[in-house]
Amino acid sequence: MSDDxxxxxxxxxxxxxxxxxxxxxxxxxFRAYHALPPLTRKSDGLPVGAVAGFCNMLWRLLRDSVAGEKPTHLAVVFDYSATTFRNAMYDQYKAHRPEPPEDLRPQFRLIREAVRAFDIPCVEQEGFEADDIIATYTRVACEAGATTTIVASDKDLMQLVGNGVSMYDSMKEKRIGRDEVIEKFGVPPEKVVDVQALIGDSVDNVPGVPGIGVKTAAQLINEFGDLESLLSRAGEIRQPKRRETLVANAEQARLSRKLVLLDKHVPLDHPLDTVGVHDPDPKRLVAFLKAMEFTAVTRRVCDAYGLESGDIEADATLASPGAGGVWAVPGGAPVAPARGPDLDSPPSPADPASAAPSRPAAPAGPTPTHAAGAAAAAARATPVDRSRYETVRDLARLDAWIAEATEAGIVAFDTETTSLDAMQAELVGVSLATAPNRACYIPLGHRGEGKGDLFGGADLLPGQLDLRAALERLKPLLEDRAVLKIAHNLKYDWQVLSRYGIQAGPADDTMLLSYVLDAGRTGHGMDELSEKLLGHRPIQFSEVAGMGKSFIGFARVSIERATEYAAEDADVTLRLWRVLKPRLPAEAMAAAYETLERPLVTVLGRMEARGVSIDRQILSRLSGEFAQGMARLEAEIHQLAGETFNLGSPKQLGDILFGKMGLPGAKKTATGAWSTSAGVLDELAEQGHELPSRILEWRQLAKLKSTYADALPGYVHPRTHRVHTCFSMASTTTGRLSSSEPNIQNIPIRTEEGRRIRAAFVAAPGHKLISADYSQIELRVLAHIADIPQLRQAFADGIDIHAMTASEMFGVPVKGMDPAVRRRAKAINFGIIYGISAFGLANQLGIPREEAGAYIRKYFERFPGIRDYMESTRRFARSNGFVSTVFGRKAHYPQINSKNPSERAFMERAAINAPIQGSAADIIRRAMVRMEPALDAAKVDARMLLQVHDELVFEVPDDDVERAIPIIRDVMENAPHPAVTLSVPLQVDARAAHNWDEAH
Structure with a gap:
């Protein structure tokens, strides 16, 4: 134990x-690291999430009661090293513990420093584990007649519960007493070691007896009394296989009992009498907290002791070393690699650092960038070995895997199902992974011929677990707040499991980690990331389930082949997490991931599950009307063309327009045919040619009819009778969501026909739809980012921004302005955001290109800050390959320096627009994350259903509409706070009606 x-x-x-x-x-x-959101020190990116969790826990213990109790004595106990007396008994004890994450290692010493800053004894003793010291303290306290609370959830400590001893899980705020121990192990605390001896512990590499799970072990111990009696009478066991296994592994069970039994007689270096609770030195504590940049707890400490934070300097030995420096903590030695939960060794008593902890700090480990690089190298160094994957065929083995994952505090998982539609998919199996090559597959629904129901049927193949029983076991693990779950495309797995009553979390999504780090420069599919980051090509889905005519579906895949595929998915996902997660602090992207991506997964999952009602009669009527309109246009087109032809054939249309009619602007496609794209037809229509204009109208009606009027009824779910779209979080470079199956974000809103499609989206009986839409949010963001005084003032004053722009540009008064002049200003305002050219503006306004160019020049003269913004953004993107939103999201444009002028120009326009569109997308994401808690707090029954770019759609009971609208508007308008304070106010227009069109 260190002298201090x-x-x-x-x-x-x-x-x-x-x-x-x-x-x-x-x-x-480790529990704090996995369960709490990652946190980095802003000044240098030092990971401090676990340290923050520890400080908050210590402050609660010192200042608040725990379940109505306050400590008179308090100590924090650590493991000294990886080697203890148990290694002398069994050299493989804890031999397979994985290395701790790179971004956790620097926090080991910092947590010790935190304990010392709180002036709480930091106890550790060579040769003994923390559990043994706790067991000894507990015995001493009991002998003195004191009550003991062990702040932990470790199952190994449950053998100490009873006789005035209980445990407290501070992460779950839950007491663990005798009843809770019996619930977990099936036996009282005094017999826990006997059960543990039988089941073993894969995390600590305690062998146990093969094939014996918790339930079987508890049954045996309750029947025979204790382990020794069981082993001596093993011949009485009726089940032959169980009897033979126990006889063959008797000595292994006895060894296991010795390994799990805690030593209650450690010769304590630090007696229990010396750990009486007292107030810390508040100034020293504040100096530590300020160095860590923990604002909230610093404020609480200052308030409690009547201090002014500004009067106390941060501890210089812990402060950021500055740009280009390395993380530093007191102690004088680098952070050494640790195995498993053992913390790095403390300074030697002979080391002057232990007697003078306030001396200037020495480097204490890698920078975030180095840590990320080391993680990437380590991931490639361990080849994937599919032969080591396990098929879990009985509940005992499932219990063992669950225990291993719980102990590790982290597990990657994946679901295998019958469909890509999460609302209709049935579970076929679940895979888990706790370490590289340490993965399993739990088959639940593999079938022969025929089809069973959701929970299985007579045609299930043998050698699988009962679905209900397996999910009953998995549910506590997947919902355990102290175990971090990792998945790829988490939203899908979360939705599937939620239909079975499991709310998986907390969780990380490797797809979203990749997206927030590399949007625009790589795809985010698991297979692509595996090949790129791990150098490993996973088994393809088509290789196991077939494709095309040979597709059999995953439920028909053999269990052995399914194990290879599914367990590999979980294994690869865990490896990807180990590569990607350390990059968040290294690249200053932790805040973007934690606030914009991670919390949105479950929000969107619930939105998709709710779905939205449609009126089929409206759609049927629209389909007929669109068909009539198309027929009318087709007749007009044939008359204009002078012959009949197939309007859906680009070749025939091209021959008419450019071959027969000789219209200008003809372009050939790569196949040599005439191009009849929308752009080509738009250009011809702007020039006054009637046939292309009619073709565009026909195409618009054809798309509305086929994509929406005819197709939407086919998306109605057979059980919910609602339409459930799927939102994609990682499909755009800027952070905008997209939707599919059906795509509700592409319904036109500027045409009468498109609005009529929206009218078919209706509220349930007794409800209204509320549409809440940001007003001109991208122009407001532009005014903020580019710092345009005129625009900022106009938004602040609530002036019509397009009329103001027209007045500024054309010198006309706002009052009585010609609507045509305002429309021109509006086209310029929005066109500038998207980098419109003189040619594009001329086409849009139907004016000569020279006049359009003059408008753009005049615009930049009146608002020079916009040109400055565009130029500076273009330069930054060329130099760095990315641009950022006001919330730190990065959009990468690796081809922005392309030698191809057309590609380069496109990338430049996209890079200029991305901070504007991306910031607007981030704002509505923040609003969505906060919306449900705000509505719940107000006890308003409003359900968020849809997001369409700058608009949110809710379904609300009639009686709650008036209360819901102000809350929705307030959350949306204040979404940027406190991260960003915009220099212009946000405005949200919200209306309620029976259908979506009327509400918009």
């Missing part, structure tokens, strides 16, 4: 009526 651990601990004998709190520091740091 006893520096200020008062001698306070433990006596009857005292309450001793013992914190298992070694396990808490």
């Amino acid at each position: 651990a006893t520096r200020r601990s008062p001698q306070r004998p433990v006596r009857k009526g005292d309450h001793v709190f013992l914190v298992d520091g070694s396990s808490y740091i």
Whole structure:
């Protein structure tokens, strides 16, 4: 134990009526790391999430009660090293523990420093694990008549519960007493070691007895009394296989019991009498917290002790080293690699650092960039070995895997199903992975011929787990707040599991990690990322399930082949997480991921599950009307062309327009045919040619009819009778969502026909739809980013921005303005955002190109800040390959320096627009994340259904409409806060009506 651990601990004998709190520091740091959102120090990117969790927990223990109790004595106990007396018994003990994450290693010493800053004894002892020291303290406290609370959830400590001893899981805020131990192990605390001896522990590499799970072990111990009695009477066991296994592994079971039994007689270097609770030195504590940049807890400490934060300097030995520096903490030695939960070794007592912790700090480990690089190298260094994957065929093995994942605090998972539609998919199996090559597949629904129901049927293949029983076991793991779940395209798996009553979380999504780090420069599919980041090509889905005519579906895949495929998915996902997660602090993207991506997954999952009602009669009527309109246009087109032809044939249309009629602007496609794209037809229509104009009208009606009027009824779910679109989070470079199956974001809103399609989206009986739409949000963002005084003032004053622009450009008064002049200004306002050219503006306004060019020049003269913004953004993108939104999201444009002028120009326009469109997309994402909690807090029954770029659509009971609208508007208008304070106000227009069109 380090000398400074006893520096200020008062001698306070433990006596009857005292309450001793013992914190298992070694396990808490890993639980905090996995369960809490990652946090980095803003000044240098130092990972400090686990440290922050530890500080908050310590402050609660010192200042608040825990389940109505306050400690009289308090110590935080750590593991000293990886080697203890148990390794002498069994050299493979804890031999397979994985290396800790790179971004956790620098936090080991910082947590010790946090404990010392709180002036709480930081206890560790060579040769013994933290659990043994806790067991000894517990025995001493019981002998003195004191009550003991062990702040931990570690199952190994449950053998200590009873006789005034309980545990407290601070992550779940849950007491663990005798009843909770029986619920977990099936036996009382005094028999836990016997059950553990039988089941073993794959995390600590305690062998146990093969094939014996918790339920079987509990049954045996309850029947025979204890382990020794069971082993001596094993011949009485009726089941032959179980009897033979116990006889063959008797000595292994006895060894396992010795390994899991805690030592209650450790010769303590730091007696329990010396850990009496007292107030810390508040100035020293504040100096530490300020160095860590923990604003909230610093404020709480200052308020509690009447201090002014500004009067106290941050601890210089812990402060950021500045740009280009390395992370530094006191102690004088680099952070050493640790195995498993063992923290890095403390300084040697002979080391002057342990006697002088305030001396200038030495480097303490890699920078975030180095840590990310090391993680990437390590991921490639371990080849994928599919032969090591396990098929879980009984509940005992499933229990063992669940225990391993719970102990590890992290598990990658994947679901295998019968459909890509999460609303209709049936579970076929689940895969788990806890470490590279440590993965399994749990088959649940593989079938022969025929088809069963959602929960299985008579045609299920043998050798699988019962679906209900397996999910009952998996549910606590997948919902455990202290175990981080990892998935790729998490939203799909979350939705599938939610239909089975499982709300998986907390979770990371490797697809979204990739998206927030590399949007625009790579795809985010698991197979592509695996090949790029791991150098490994996973088994393709088509290789196991077939494709085309040979497609059999995953439920018909053999269980052995399914294990290879599914377990590999979980294994690869875990490996990708290990590569991608450390990059967040290294590239300053943690905040973007945690606020814009991670929390939106479940929000969208619930929106998709709710769906929206449609009126089929309206759509049927529209389909007929569109068909009549198309027929009328077809007759007019044939008359204009002088002959009949197939309007849906680009070749025949091209021959008419450019071959027969000789219209200008003819272009050939790569196949040598005439181009009849929308752009070509738009240009011809702008020139006054009637036939292309009619063709465009016909195409618009044809698209509305086929894509919406005819297709939407086919998307109605057979059970919910609603339409459930799918939102994609990682499909655009800027952060905008897209939707599919059906695509509700492409319904035209500027044409009467498109609005009529929206009228078919209706509220349920007794409800209204509320449409809440940001007003001119991209222009407002532009005014903020480019710092345009005239635009900022106009938005602040609530002036019609397009009329103001027309007045500025054309010198006409706002009052009585010709609508045509305002329309020109509106076209320029929005066109500038998208980098419109003189040619494009001329086509849009139907004016000569020279006049359009003059408008654009005049615009930049009146608003010079916009040109400055465009030029500076273009230069930045060329130099860095990316641009950022106001919230830190990056959009990458790797081809912006292309030698192809057309490609380069396109990339430049996209890069200029991305900070504007991306910031607007981020704002509505933030609003969506906050919306449900705000509505719940107000007890307003409003359900968010759709997001269409700058608009949110809700379904609300008639009685709640008036209360819902102000809340929705407030959340949306204040969504940027507190991260960003825009220099212009946001405005949201919200209306309620029976259908979407009327509400818009």
